[in-house]
Amino acid sequence: MTRIAATSGGLAVLLISTSLQAQDAIVARRIAHIEKELLGPVQISGMAFETHTLAERMAEMHIPGISIAVMHKGRIDWAKGYGVASVGGAAVAPETRFQAGSISKPVAALAALRLVEQGKLSLDADINDSLKSWKLPPGEGANTKPVTLRELLTHTGGTTVHGFPGYAAGDDVPTLVQVLNGEKPANTAPIRIEAPPAEKWNYSGGGYTIMQQAMIDASGEDFPTLLEHSVLAPMGMTHSTYHQPLPDQFRAVAAAPNNDKGEPIKGGAHTYPEMAAAGLWTTPSDILLFAREIQTSLNGKSNHVISAKMARAMVTSGLGGWGLGLKIDGSPDNPRFGHGGDNVGFHGLFFAYEKDGEGAVVMTNGDQGPRLVPEIMRTIAMEYKWPDDRVLLRKAVKIDPAILPRYAGTYAWMPKFDMKITLENGRLLLQTVDSEPVARPAHFPQSPLYAEADKKFFLLDSPAEIEIVTNTAGQTEYLLVHEGGQSRKIMRK
Incomplete structure (x- = not known):
């Protein structure tokens, strides 16, 4: 009886250990996917998803440190720190405040x-x-x-x-x-x-x-x-x-x-x-x-x-x-x-x-x-x-490049900030900029605009869709930004 109980207990311990190892492997794979395959809000239909690594994005966005924790089925599945708690300082740990x-x-x-x-x-x-x-x-x-x-x-x-x-x-x-x-x-x-x-x-x-x-x-x-x-x-x-x-x-x-x-x-x-x-x-x-x-x-x-x-x-x-x-x-x-x-x-x-x-x-x-x-x-x-x-998923189409210069310009987005559309190398780029000179300018990247139609565009880093509204002469008057079931008019300056 004692021998059987010991063997049974050993098998139970072995099964638990094996189960925990398998669970750890699943969590490790999930963490690796998240670290290596960050996804923007929009992808182009019919094309491979554009992904980035966490390290790339942290460097690009000048973020020294990040801490992540995930709960799954009622318990903390994993918690991990990335980068540093202070520039030149200690690494971020799950306990970093x-x-x-x-x-x-x-x-x-x-x-x-x-x-x-x-x-x-x-x-x-x-x-x-x-x-x-x-x-x-x-x-x-x-x-x-x-x-x-x-x-x-x-x-x-x-x-x-x-x-x-x-x-x-x-x-x-x-x-x-x-x-x-x-x-x-x-x-x-x-x-x-x-x-x-x-x-x-x-x-x-x-x-x-x-x-x-x-x-x-x-x-x-x-x-x-x-x-x-x-x-x-x-x-x-x-x-x-x-x-x-x-x-x-x-x-x-x-x-x-x-x-x-x-x-x-x-x-x-x-x-x-x-x-x-x-x-x-x-x-x-x-x-x-x-x-x-x-x-x-x-x-x-x-x-x-x-x-x-x-x-x-x-x-x-x-x-x-x-x-x-x-x-x-x-x-x-x-x-x-x-x-x-x-x-x-x-x-x-x-x-x-x-x-x-x-x-x-x-x-x-x-x-x-x-x-x-x-x-x-x-x-x-x-x-x-x-x-x-x-x-x-959104579908990108080709449009006549001759109409693109009409859309370039500066648009009054919100107090202190404008939305600027420029044409560079045949492609429209959108950027948020300060509406007036300031001692510490905002630091926002340029984002490519992809056409859904002649007057409708989307971004890969935002779920918003941007519609160009023109007058009878074909001149751009304002933008309509559609997002979350709402539309906002942004006048050209």
Whole structure:
């Protein structure tokens, strides 16, 4: 009996070992595919897919370091760092901390919802009922309706201030009340009500800063301490903190920010007193722990922070496709939640599916992260056969080269930026440029335009389609940019 049991046990160990080795081999192949075959959003039908290696793209976009973590079937499948945490410094490791930017918001939202369930905050009462250290001034005219926490969380409170630039090394850092009032040394405008609450979606980091003050007043604790014991510790996010600036003991394991040319930001990471909106230091693996907590809370399997009912409210889509702190998309059958984030010299993105325990997080320490991160996410989605972020196939056609010069010109795209189309060697190229001379010019690449028809073009690095609109004389008047079911007119200058 003992001999049989020993043999049986040995066989079990052997089978487990073999299974783990096979699983490791699968993961290794997936990582290799992602590292070697990054995909842009658009490919040309009938042609081999154009791919790039991760190393090539990091060099091209001057991004010193990247950290990636992927969740599969409810567990972290792999986490890996690439490049360096700082120019000339240590390599990025899975434990390297990055500034999360606006990914700070959903984690802070989770803490606010915990306070709601504890009876310390209300989702639907006037937020001023919870504010003690400061009060939100009433709006003017038609904007006199009280603002609620629910509206602040969903960016429907009508509040001002989109985002925050932070404070460079050596700058005076304002108190939270000074930020709310727009008083020096704050570098942003006062946070006020500018539109009727609950009627329109308008992204507002200012709203989350109001929420931060309400959470401090309701709990009687400083924000980093509140977040540590209410959400970070219960979820096992041991490599995360809302302390601003980052405490000295963590600096050795933190990434340093870099501009769009790969040059270090002078003085290092900016300080963000707007902690709920932009103050989290974290890792991709820790953000996946947050995402997994939402997934398991939804089905009642693990409710370390909030109830299943509150988790469901958090991922229920409202105006603008937003839940309580999270962007909601995907399909009705397979919804997903996520958030992106940008601080000076940092960029990150995460998303996770409600079902099946799938998700991914990518963080970078370079200002061109918004160009590269979607490619990484798309390639991960393709590798794991997730339903979203698929490659678009478009058909390119040949058109009369004699008409191309008519389309070259400069078009007024948005405040501070123009869209410039040039003709070089018989090919149209599109580039975003500064609309007026600046001390630090933007660094955007030229992208070839491919023709779908005489007046319709597409790019390989964007899902947008560009339609040329001409007058009766054949002169170009404006562009129509079609993307995401919407069209935007961009006038020629």
